[in-house]
Amino acid sequence: MSEKTTHSEIEVRISNVQGLHARPVMRFVDVASRFASTIRVRKDELDVDAKSPMEMMLLEAVQGTALRLVAEGDDAQQALQALADLVDSKFGED
Amino acid sequence: MPLKRGIGVSSGVVIGDALVLETDEARVPKRFVSEDQIPLEVLLLDTIFESARAEIAREREQFAARGGAELADIFGFHERWLADPKPRKEIANLIESRAFSAAYAISIFMRRYRRRFEDMGTPFLQERAKDVLDIERRLLHHIGGESRNRLEMLEQPVVIVAHDLTPSQLVALERSKRLLGFALDAGGTTSHTAIIAAGLGIPAVVGLEDISANVSSGDTIVVDGLHGVVVINPDTSQRESYAADAEHLEEVRATLDEIRELTAQTEDGTEIELLGNIEFPLEIKDCFKKGAVGIGLYRTEFLFLQDDHLPTEEEQFKVYRQAVTAVGKRPLVIRTMDLGGDKCRPGSGVHENEKNPFLGLRSIRYSLQHLTMFRAQLRAILRASAFGDVRVMFPLISRIMELRQAKFVLSLVMEDLEQEGYEFRGNIPVGVMIETPAAAICTRELARESDFMSIGTNDLIQYTLAVDRTNEKVAQLYTPADPSILRLIRGVVRDAKRCETHISLCGEMAGDPLFTILLVGMGLRTLSMAAGNLPRVKKIIRSVTRVHAERVKRRVMSFETEREVLNYLRDETRKVWSDI
Numbered sequence: 001m002s003e004k005t006t007h008s009e010i011e012v013r014i015s016n017v018q019g020l021h022a023r024p025v026m027r028f029v030d031v032a033s034r035f036a037s038t039i040r041v042r043k044d045e046l047d048v049d050a051k052s053p054m055e056m057m058l059l060e061a062v063q064g065t066a067l068r069l070v071a072e073g074d075d076a077q078q079a080l081q082a083l084a085d086l087v088d089s090k091f092g093e094d
Numbered sequence: 095m096p097l098k099r100g101i102g103v104s105s106g107v108v109i110g111d112a113l114v115l116e117t118d119e120a121r122v123p124k125r126f127v128s129e130d131q132i133p134l135e136v137l138l139l140d141t142i143f144e145s146a147r148a149e150i151a152r153e154r155e156q157f158a159a160r161g162g163a164e165l166a167d168i169f170g171f172h173e174r175w176l177a178d179p180k181p182r183k184e185i186a187n188l189i190e191s192r193a194f195s196a197a198y199a200i201s202i203f204m205r206r207y208r209r210r211f212e213d214m215g216t217p218f219l220q221e222r223a224k225d226v227l228d229i230e231r232r233l234l235h236h237i238g239g240e241s242r243n244r245l246e247m248l249e250q251p252v253v254i255v256a257h258d259l260t261p262s263q264l265v266a267l268e269r270s271k272r273l274l275g276f277a278l279d280a281g282g283t284t285s286h287t288a289i290i291a292a293g294l295g296i297p298a299v300v301g302l303e304d305i306s307a308n309v310s311s312g313d314t315i316v317v318d319g320l321h322g323v324v325v326i327n328p329d330t331s332q333r334e335s336y337a338a339d340a341e342h343l344e345e346v347r348a349t350l351d352e353i354r355e356l357t358a359q360t361e362d363g364t365e366i367e368l369l370g371n372i373e374f375p376l377e378i379k380d381c382f383k384k385g386a387v388g389i390g391l392y393r394t395e396f397l398f399l400q401d402d403h404l405p406t407e408e409e410q411f412k413v414y415r416q417a418v419t420a421v422g423k424r425p426l427v428i429r430t431m432d433l434g435g436d437k438c439r440p441g442s443g444v445h446e447n448e449k450n451p452f453l454g455l456r457s458i459r460y461s462l463q464h465l466t467m468f469r470a471q472l473r474a475i476l477r478a479s480a481f482g483d484v485r486v487m488f489p490l491i492s493r494i495m496e497l498r499q500a501k502f503v504l505s506l507v508m509e510d511l512e513q514e515g516y517e518f519r520g521n522i523p524v525g526v527m528i529e530t531p532a533a534a535i536c537t538r539e540l541a542r543e544s545d546f547m548s549i550g551t552n553d554l555i556q557y558t559l560a561v562d563r564t565n566e567k568v569a570q571l572y573t574p575a576d577p578s579i580l581r582l583i584r585g586v587v588r589d590a591k592r593c594e595t596h597i598s599l600c601g602e603m604a605g606d607p608l609f610t611i612l613l614v615g616m617g618l619r620t621l622s623m624a625a626g627n628l629p630r631v632k633k634i635i636r637s638v639t640r641v642h643a644e645r646v647k648r649r650v651m652s653f654e655t656e657r658e659v660l661n662y663l664r665d666e667t668r669k670v671w672s673d674i
Contacts, residue, residue, distance in 0.1 A: 022168060022171040023167050023168075023223075030174075053178045055180060056179045057225075079375070
């Protein structure tokens with residue numbers, strides 16, 4: 001566990017009813033921004049910066065949409081874990 | 095005391111305090127900056143984002159304190175969006191690579207960004223486009239916020255100095271009763287803003303290029319719409335001379351007021367029908383106040399130039415019906431949309447790649463290629479025709495097939511309306527604008543297939559003389575007095591009369607009192623013009639005889655140069671009314 005991870009990937013599924021609307025995007029960006037790693041979110045051909053509200057808004061993610069999270073950096077694994085938890089918690093909604 | 099020359103668009107003179115509008119909410123002018131200005135624009139960009147972000151943060155706190163957590167969250171999201179370095183980076187790129195001003199670069203970026211959501215189509219993302227629009231508005235507000243706040247707080251009338259004004263802004267300013275006159279960097283006499291200013295009789299000079307950069311708010315400024323001159327901080331003698339001019343114009347206005355109720359009839363009893371040109375239904379009242387007996391040209395393209403969406407049939411119908419109601423039993427000629435050329439729908443993308451838009455997809459050509467839009471407009475016009483004497487006119491016809499196609503579309507629309515049970519004027523008169531040399535030369539053919547025709551001199555002159563009058567290098571070549579133009583008009587009037595098709599003239603030439611005697615002499619019995627020009631033209635008509643006007647025409651037709659024509663007409667007009 002003490003070993004540094006530089007690359008990490010995970011798939012999450014949006015489960016809250018309203019999907020990835022403004023408030024969840026905001027929470028998502030906030031959590032992502034706490035980490036030093038670069039974090040990308042991919043869906044189909046879209047590949048956006050998880051720390052950029054401008055880019056994150058372009059994601060069309062409704063309930064049930066799968067997103068691929070890709071992180072690079074020292075805290076990549078922790079970052080993805082935190083984001084996956086956030087998504088699984090339905091962003092505190094529902 | 096710098097003096098600047100531009101294009102005068104109405105005959106008034108005014109002296110007042112200047113108010114410089116930096117820019118506006120609805121439209122950010124396309125502006126380029128010099129290379130050494132670029133770092134400053136990037137800095138300005140940061141300032142705009144930062145002040146917008148700070149404002150949102152304040153509002154969020156206020157909402158949170160009042161317990162509006164949900165709204166506070168929305169603001170929280172906007173706040174984060176504005177704090178995101180990505181948009182700034184992309185906008186800074188636009189400034190650096192294209193030398194756009196910060197304001198323009200922001201507007202371009204936001205428009206493109208917003209379109210990505212609008213194009214996607216699912217309700218989920220369309221909702222999001224609203225958020226983006228909100229952010230965009232806020233940013234634009236911070237570009238122009240300062241000047242707008244000043245405008246709202248105005249207590250005294252001012253002279254507005256700006257890069258450009260939209261027609262709706264102008265109308266709003268006029269209604270505020272605080273607008274003495276205005277001076278703009280942009281525009282020409284045919285720009286919509288200029289046309290409305292002339293109609294409202296507001297002294298204005300346009301096409302000044304850099305006036306907004308040379309005047310500060312609070313400067314005293316003279317706007318001489320008669321000579322197209324603006325004087326910044328005039329000295330005492332200039333002030334006195336302009337004040338005298340203004341006073342004289344006021345006296346002239348008073349004498350014109352006296353004939354307001356009288357008919358436009360020559361001394362030997364030939365009646366001339368004077369009509370008004372409008373862009374907005376609210377101008378109709380002014381036309382009637384100044385002596386019009388109907389509306390000879392209702393330009394509808396303004397409806398299509400508003401920023402956010404295409405007007406639906408229903409929206410158009412409401413506006414047209416409003417116009418019909420205001421016109422009452424008098425005639426209302428509605429011209430179908432004259433888009434293209436210098437009048438493009440912002441963001442429509444349709445005309446952006448045209449090398450030569452005035453020779454491109456404009457006006458009736460545009461309509462015939464955008465049938466959904468065209469049909470919606472015709473439906474709205476027809477539905478409004480149930481309420482009064484509505485007539486429909488097609489602009490920029492250059493070949494008979496265009497007229498036939500347009501009439502065919504009209505007949506299809508009529509069939510639809512009939513089946514749907516709408517009422518409309520089944521025999522609605524159909525007119526053609528004669529504003530290309532081709533149409534002028536083939537008047538007879540067009541006359542046989544139309545109920546009325548109207549000569550649009552602005553385009554006819556530009557196409558005949560091959561002159562763009564907004565191009566200062568050749569603008570002096572643009573004149574209605576050129577013998578070629580006069581021969582074309584004479585021919586059109588003659589041919590129309592032979593075919594017994596009603597003919598009128600609705601270009602700017604109709605409203606220039608210098609040409610009134612000549613036009614009457616040529617046989618025109620209907621002239622349509624901006625409201626502001628009606629009293630003068632009527633005054634001239636009432637001061638001449640038809641016989642004399644015909645003599646003047648014969649003499650004019652013998653001249654070889656526009657100089658001779660103008661000098662002679664000036665002399666003849668002064669003989670009947672020295673105050674012109």
